[in-house]
Amino acid sequence: MKVLHLATIDVGGAYKAAVRINESMQKCGLDSQILLRSRVHRDTRDVEIFNTVSQKLVSKSKNVINLLLSQKDVQSDYLGTDVSGHPLVQEADVLILHWVNSFLSYRSVEKLLATGKTVIWVMHDMWPFTGGCHYDWYCGGYTHCCGKCPHLNSQKEQDLSRRNFMRKVQAVKSGKMIFVGPSGWSVACATQSKITEGQKVVKILNPINRDVFCRRDNIQALREKYRIPTGKKIILFGASGADNNKIKGMQYLDEALCEISEKEYAVAIFGNTKTVHLKNQKLGVICLGAIEREDELAEIYSCADVFAAPSLQEAFGYTVNEALSCGVPVVAFDVGGIKDQVSHQINGYLAPVRDAQELLRGIRWCTDADNQSHIRQAALPRNDYQTIGRAYMALCGRR
Helix, strand or coil: CEEEEEEEECCCHHHHHHHHHHHHHHHCCCEEEEEEEECCCCCCCCEECCCCHHHHHHHHHHHHHHHHHCECCECCCCCCCCCCCCHHHHHCCEEEECCCCCCCCHHHHHHHHCCCCEEEEECCCCHHHCCCCCCCCCCCHHHHCCCCCHHHCCCCCCCHHHHHHHHHHHHHCCCCEEEEECCHHHHHHHCCCHHHCCCEEEECCCCECCCCCCCCCCHHHHHHHCCCCCCCEEEEEECCCCCCCHHHCHHHHHHHHHHCCCCCEEEEEECCCCCCCCCCCCCCEEEEECCCCHHHHHHHHHHCCEEEECCCCCCCCHHHHHHHHCCCCEEEECCHHHHHCCCECCCEEEECCCCHHHHHHHHHHHHCHHHHHHHHCCCCCCCEHHHHHHHHHHHCCCC
16 A cells, blocks of 8 residues: 655745654555655755746746735635646545645645545644635634635625635545544544545544653753753643744743742743743743754753643643643643643643633643652653554555
8 A cells, every 4th residue: 555645845844744744654564655745955865846947936926826826915826736637646545634725725635635645734723624715714714605704804705715615515525535633623624624524534633753752860961061050940842833823821930920929930942933022021041043953852841840732722732742842841721632632630730722811820730849750750642653543544445
C-alpha cells in the first residue's frame, strides 16, 4: 500500500502534523511520503510539485487571485492545481490532505475524489467544514451553511461565506471522503456541518515522537545554555506570531502576568516573535525566537515549570502535547483539542475561556512544589507513533 500526503508548504503547525503522521505510518511499515506545492527550507526531503520558475510563477499568480477573491478572514480557493495526473498521485492507494490552501482548489479536490482512491482530509483547523474561516470564534455559522458572516460584517445570507460553503458541499459530495479530527471537539464540530454530511468522520490524535519529546534531567545546564534564569520559576509560552495572533490568547496571559512577582517568576517565549512587551514591565522576558530543531525544543520545554496555552480555539494544540510529553504541566483554557490532553489538576489546570484570573490560579497551582511531583507522573495522551500509525493503517484498510 502506498500513501501520499498533500500539503501546501513546509512550515507551520499543520505541516508539522503532516510530517509526524507520515513518519508514524512509515514506522508501521507503510510506503508513505509527502507532496508539497512548494518548499521554503532547502533541506526538506519532501517532493516539491513546482520546481521550475515558470511553474512557481503560475502558482503564485493563482494564489494572488485567490487572495483577491477572499475577504478578511474568509479564505476562498477557487483556483488551484490539478494534481490528479501527477505520477505520485497515480501510484498512491491512499491520498491524505492536510493544509492545502493556495494549493488545491475545490475542483482539484473533486478530481482527486474522482480517481476512486481513498481520500482522507485531516482537519488541522475548521476550514475544511466552514465557509472559509480557519476558526469561527464561536459564531457557529457552519452549522447552518454560513451566510451573514460576522468575519465579513455581512447581513446577507448569500455572501462569500455561503458561496464558499456550498462550493465545498458540491466538491465533497462528488465522492467518498474520510474526515479525520485530531480531537473530540473538532469531530463534534465537523459532524454539525453539511459539508461532511454522508461522509465518515473519525477522531485520531496527532502523533508525537516520544523518543525526542521526553523529560531532560540536566535542567541547570539547559537553563544556562538558553540563558534562562536558574533561580526562578519559568512560565513558558510558544506560538507563531505570539504578539499578534489573537486566537492564541496572549492578551489574557499578559493580563494574568500582571499579578506575578518578578522575584519568583520569569517568562520565556519561543516563536517567530523577536520582542514581547508585557504590561508587567518588571517581569523578566526571554525571547528565544523560532526553534527549528525538535531536540532543542524539547530541551526548552524541560526548562519550564509550567507551559501556558491560553488559546481561545484549538483543534489539537501541539505545543500542549509537546510540553506534557516533556513532563511539564500545562495551564490552558478549557477549549477544543486541549481538553483531550489536559486533565484538570492532574497534569495541568483548565481555566474557563477568557478568564485571566483563573489562568493566574492555574499558573500558581502548576508551579506549587507540592503539586509538581505527581504532575510529572501523570498519564500522557495515547498518541505515540506506534499507536497513531496503527490507527491510520486501519483507516487506510490495512491491518
